[in-house]
Amino acid sequence: MKKLLISLVSLAALATFAGCGEQPQTITAKPGTSAAKPDDLPYGEGKLYADRNAWQLQLRARADTQNEYKRFN
Amino acid sequence: MARMKFICDAERCIECNGCVTACKNEHDVPWGVNRRRVVTLNDGIVGAERSISVACMHCSDAPCQAVCPVNCFYKTEDGVVLHDKDLCIGCGYCFYACPFGAPQFPQAGAFGLRGKMDKCTFCAGGPEKDGSxxxxxxxxxxxxxxxxxPACAEMCSTKxxxxxxxxxxxxxxxERVMRRGRGGDLWGHATAYGRPDTKATAPAVQSIPQKS
Known part of the structure; x- marks a missing residue:
């Protein structure tokens, strides 16, 4: 009888506190799970910029023109 | 490795909507779809009015990508968040997940039927062959x-x-903040590019004086 009572109390406690746990509610994108078609790189053979370095240098130079302190001094 | 980002300086934006027009014109965006828009806070309050140009911020940990049921989003090696329109089912989950309201849905038919999602691509196109x-x-x-x-930033007259x-x-x-001595808060920067483990979810608009 005592065993049954302990089991019942344990079960009741388990049921009572089951909803108290804080589950993480944030989801993050899993890399490599995209189903999209593979995109081609913005540089490479047949493109305006043959390699990544040339392309990056161009973009960096272009971004630098947004700095008027640099542009006018 | 480059990490492409947008920054909007609320101290400089004059609400000219040049960025919106540049984007619309560059990509021939249809009516009802606004990849970029200018939002004005504290409108009409002298000294407190600030405008911000908002579009997809190409977040570090993009919530749209996390909630998409068909996994149509992908990230380029430079951090630009793009999507495949051939897979998009127009469910609108990304719209609810995005803290910037970036995903747009063209009306595809009668009774408000949603078309495939459209958003800022950082002028990087999509998965189809470049320039095709x-x-x-x-x-x-x-x-x-x-x-x-991107055309919006290159067109911005006040930078x-x-x-x-x-x-x-x-x-x-x-350099800008050092010279002018104020306006160091960047709207939306922490939300878009903050680390996932930080609790930086509130946009930095709190720094703007509120009407008492």
Whole structure:
């Protein structure tokens, strides 16, 4: 009888506190799970910029023109 | 490795909507779809009015990508968040997940039927062949492959809207803040580019004086 009572109390406690746990509610994108078609790189053979370095240098130079302190001094 | 970002300097934005027009024109965006828009806070309150140009911020940990049921989003090696329109089912989950309200849905038919999602591509097109007719029709022009930055930022007359490699933008913005001595808060920056483990979810608009 005592065993049954302990089991019942344990079960009741388990049921009572089951909803108290804080589950993480944030989801993050899993890399490599995209189903999209593979995109081609913005540089490479047949493109305006043959390699990544040339392309990056161009973009960096272009971004630098947004700095008027640099542009006018 | 470059990490493409947008920065909008609320101290400089004059609400001219040049960025909105540049984007619309560059990509031939249809009516009802606004990839970029200008939001004004504290409108009409002298000294407190600030405008911000908002579009997809190409978040570090993009919530749209996390909630998409068909996994149509992908990230380029430079951190640009793009999507495949051939897979998109127009469910609208990304719209609810996005803290910037970036995903747009064209009306595809009668009774408010939603079309495939459309958003800012950082002028990097989509998964179709760069510069192809299909890419231009679906996503607009691919300026990035031409060595150009997004049209909105390049068009900005006051250079409030900056686009490009995060390191370069940080240098520009740091120098600006040092010289003027104020306005160091960047709207939406922590939300878009903050680490996932930080609790930086509230946009930095709190720094703007509120009407008492």
């Amino acid at each position: 007719k299909a890419e231009i029709e679906k996503y607009g022009r691919n300026r990035l492959s031409e060595g150009k930055l 409030a809207l900056l686009a490009g490699d995060g390191d370069v933008l940080s240098d520009i913005y740091r």
